[in-house]
Amino acid sequence: MNRLEHAIPAGVIMLVGLWVAWISFTQNPAEAFLFPRLISTIFLTLSIWTFVAAWVKPSEVNATISATTWMNILPGLIIGAICVFWMGKAFGFYTASIITVFTLISYYDPAPHRQISSWIKRILITAGFIAVMYLLFAMLLGVFTPRETLFR
Amino acid sequence: MEFIYYFGEVFTFWSFSLLLLGTIFGLILGATPGLSPTMAVALAIPFTFKLEPAQGLILLGALYTSTVAGGAVSAILLKIPGAPANIATTLDGHAMAQKGEGARALQVSFLASLFGGVIGVLLLIFLTPILAQWALAFGPSESFWVAILGVTIIGTLGGGSVVKGLLAGCIGLWLSTIGFDDILGTQRFIFHSSLSGGINIIAALIGLFAIPQVISMFAKGRQTQDMEVIDVKPHSLFKSVREVFSSVRALGIGTTVGSIIGLIPGVGGQIAGLVAYDQSKNFSPDRKRFGKGHPEGVIAAESANNAMVGPSLVPLLTLSIPGSPTAAVLLGGLIIHGIFPGPNIFRDYPAVVWPFINSMLIGQVLMCIFGLAIAGYAARIARVPPHIMAAIVLTLAIFGSYSVQTSMNDVYVMMILGVGMYFLERYGYSAAPLVLGLILGPIAEGNFVEGSMIANAQNGVATYFLMGTLNLVLILMVVASISYSVWLELRSSKTGLPS
Numbered sequence: 001m002n003r004l005e006h007a008i009p010a011g012v013i014m015l016v017g018l019w020v021a022w023i024s025f026t027q028n029p030a031e032a033f034l035f036p037r038l039i040s041t042i043f044l045t046l047s048i049w050t051f052v053a054a055w056v057k058p059s060e061v062n063a064t065i066s067a068t069t070w071m072n073i074l075p076g077l078i079i080g081a082i083c084v085f086w087m088g089k090a091f092g093f094y095t096a097s098i099i100t101v102f103t104l105i106s107y108y109d110p111a112p113h114r115q116i117s118s119w120i121k122r123i124l125i126t127a128g129f130i131a132v133m134y135l136l137f138a139m140l141l142g143v144f145t146p147r148e149t150l151f152r
Numbered sequence: 153m154e155f156i157y158y159f160g161e162v163f164t165f166w167s168f169s170l171l172l173l174g175t176i177f178g179l180i181l182g183a184t185p186g187l188s189p190t191m192a193v194a195l196a197i198p199f200t201f202k203l204e205p206a207q208g209l210i211l212l213g214a215l216y217t218s219t220v221a222g223g224a225v226s227a228i229l230l231k232i233p234g235a236p237a238n239i240a241t242t243l244d245g246h247a248m249a250q251k252g253e254g255a256r257a258l259q260v261s262f263l264a265s266l267f268g269g270v271i272g273v274l275l276l277i278f279l280t281p282i283l284a285q286w287a288l289a290f291g292p293s294e295s296f297w298v299a300i301l302g303v304t305i306i307g308t309l310g311g312g313s314v315v316k317g318l319l320a321g322c323i324g325l326w327l328s329t330i331g332f333d334d335i336l337g338t339q340r341f342i343f344h345s346s347l348s349g350g351i352n353i354i355a356a357l358i359g360l361f362a363i364p365q366v367i368s369m370f371a372k373g374r375q376t377q378d379m380e381v382i383d384v385k386p387h388s389l390f391k392s393v394r395e396v397f398s399s400v401r402a403l404g405i406g407t408t409v410g411s412i413i414g415l416i417p418g419v420g421g422q423i424a425g426l427v428a429y430d431q432s433k434n435f436s437p438d439r440k441r442f443g444k445g446h447p448e449g450v451i452a453a454e455s456a457n458n459a460m461v462g463p464s465l466v467p468l469l470t471l472s473i474p475g476s477p478t479a480a481v482l483l484g485g486l487i488i489h490g491i492f493p494g495p496n497i498f499r500d501y502p503a504v505v506w507p508f509i510n511s512m513l514i515g516q517v518l519m520c521i522f523g524l525a526i527a528g529y530a531a532r533i534a535r536v537p538p539h540i541m542a543a544i545v546l547t548l549a550i551f552g553s554y555s556v557q558t559s560m561n562d563v564y565v566m567m568i569l570g571v572g573m574y575f576l577e578r579y580g581y582s583a584a585p586l587v588l589g590l591i592l593g594p595i596a597e598g599n600f601v602e603g604s605m606i607a608n609a610q611n612g613v614a615t616y617f618l619m620g621t622l623n624l625v626l627i628l629m630v631v632a633s634i635s636y637s638v639w640l641e642l643r644s645s646k647t648g649l650p651s
Contacts, residue, residue, distance in 0.1 A: 006579065009575070009576075009579045010579075013319065013323075016323075020326055020341070023341060027338075027340075029336060029338060031335070031336060031601075032333040032335070032336045032338035032340065033338075033340065034600070034601065034604065035329060035596070035597040035600050035601065036326065036329045036340060036341075038600070039322055039325045039326050039329070040326065042318075042322055043319070043322040043323070043325075043326060046315055046318055046319040046322060047319060049315055050315055050316065050319060053315070065578065068373070069371050071373075072370055072371050072372065072373035073367055073370045073371050075370075076366075076367070076370035076542065077367065077370065077571070080366075080546055080567070081567070083546075083550065084550060084563055084564065084567045085564070085567075088550065088554075088560070088563065089560060093550070093551065093554070097547045097550070097551075100543070100546070100547065101543045101544070101547055104539065104542065104543040104546070105539060105540055105543050107539075108370070108373065108374055108538075108539030108542070109374065109537075109539055110374045110375060110539075125540060129543075129544060129547070133547065133548075133551060136199070137551050137555065140202075141198075141199065141201065141202050141555060142202070143551070143554070143555040143558065144558055145551075145554065145558075146560070
């Protein structure tokens with residue numbers, strides 16, 4: 001179990017190393033790939049070493065992510081990914097941030113969802129934080145974010 | 153004594169305001185468990201784009217200084233180090249707080265930080281020009297080896313596996329080659345259009361340092377907060393001043409150890425605090441009191457981790473080799489403002505570098521004053537629940553990485569690198585060597601290509617890169633750093649003790 005747990009990521013890194021080395025040594029002009037060739041040789045050597053070490057002498061460090069941890073991480077990651085890869089462009093940054101911050105705070109808040117006071121608290125935190133972000137990025141730094149649905 | 157000429161620059165309205173702002177925010181951020189100084193500085197870089205380079209660096213320098221000191225607040229009052237550099241502070245600081253001596257521990261901690269910090273910045277002021285003068289002799293081959301030494305040293309001495317540290321450095325070097333080649337304009341490793349401009353350093357820094365911490369906060373799930381802040385009862389500041397300056401041994405050991413460790417690239421404040429604490433304990437006649445609330449433990453640890461800050465910038469400013477992960481992020485901040493550290497930095501950018509260094513000296517004093525004034529409140533402000541902190545940091549990371557070039561591609565790169573780094577960290581890879589590889593990659597490649605061209609016109613590549621006193625010294629340093637780390641790792645695997 002422990003052997004596979006460390007050998008699989010080491011194997012993935014080794015495959016990346018192999019791909020980098022293959023590209024570096026097959027692409028032209030050679031002058032443009034001189035430095036990548038040097039790095040990829042060391043990259044591949046070290047990644048093979050890591051893979052062999054993970055296979056021959058399994059690490060005692062338990063890096064497994066438990067099912068509970070996965071269940072904790074995944075909702076946050078999914079909400080974050082939706083915000084970055086879709087909502088940010090579709091709704092605009094500030095609207096997307098309101099939805100993301102409010103959803104994340106509400107999902108991970110240990111306070112009971114039946115309490116009205118906890119919902120008011122979540123709304124106030126989201127509104128306060130987005131107001132600060134708007135003040136900082138839109139008004140102070142003048143950053144033009146993707147087209148906004150609620151903000152200008 | 154050129155630095156005196158630029159002292160006035162720190163006291164202009166904007167510079168001083170930013171210094172104050174950076175110090176107060178840094179103290180609060182440092183006191184917040186889960187927010188490391190490295191992440192705080194990385195997230196602050198986008199806020200400096202609209203500022204003059206000197207002002208932007210003053211803000212980042214103030215954040216760096218005060219987050220390290222602010223970490224002591226939560227270490228003492230919550231028993232949770234605000235930053236890795238404050239681990240040693242928890243040992244005696246929290247024990248003092250439990251005995252009702254929280255105010256004394258905080259006062260002693262900030263005064264020791266002030267002493268260590270000032271000595272560290274003075275070393276920075278006087279050593280940097282000397283090292284820069286020495287580094288003027290570097291040609292392309294030496295500069296190439298210096299860049300490689302930077303990646304090697306941070307990869308091997310940063311703790312953990314040597315091979316994994318070096319491998320992370322290689323991944324960073326490879327990532328730096330993505331995009332168009334600078335000399336021939338050839339496309340390299342562009343397997344998606346979003347990578348055609350290469351990987352933006354700031355977006356990568358934010359992703360690599362902020363996103364893994366956000367995911368770690370998610371991993372805690374719906375956890376209720378069980379952090380108890382110990383109440384701070386008033387204590388005479390005069391007595392604390394007398395106590396700190398009469399603890400010559402702890403103060404001396406902490407400051408000396410911190411300054412030396414700061415000069416060694418890649419080691420960082422965590423090691424400085426722990427080594428100083430250990431040495432102070434070994435040399436103390438009261439060693440049995442250590443760990444039970446002895447002020448000397450706090451003095452040694454805090455003077456060390458702040459003394460480390462100034463010297464960690466010496467190799468950064470003169471050789472582009474950062475002394476700590478936070479210094480690596482500062483390197484990104486310098487580059488984004490068009491300041492390329494190297495032997496000529498004082499000749500090319502004196503109006504930026506000297507105000508920055510001087511502000512760190514003034515910043516130490518401000519850090520101590522505000523630290524003493526708001527420490528008790530900072531711990532309460534900093535008790536932000538992890539789920540709120542995660543949402544805030546994620547949003548800041550998205551806005552920050554976007555604002556670099558107003559490009560969604562940077563946001564995608566930030567997110568993908570950050571999620572990847574979270575999993576890599578679980579398998580023993582650290583972000584610092586990867587970041588350094590990414591930052592030093594273009595410097596290493598530029599010098600490698602330039603050197604190769606010169607070498608082809610002379611005696612060949614091998615002779616050019618492997619001969620000459622300076623080249624040999626640098627190669628020996630690369631080999632020595634790897635060998636020493638391998639020896640430490642072998643010894644730790646045999647004895648079971650941490651390397």
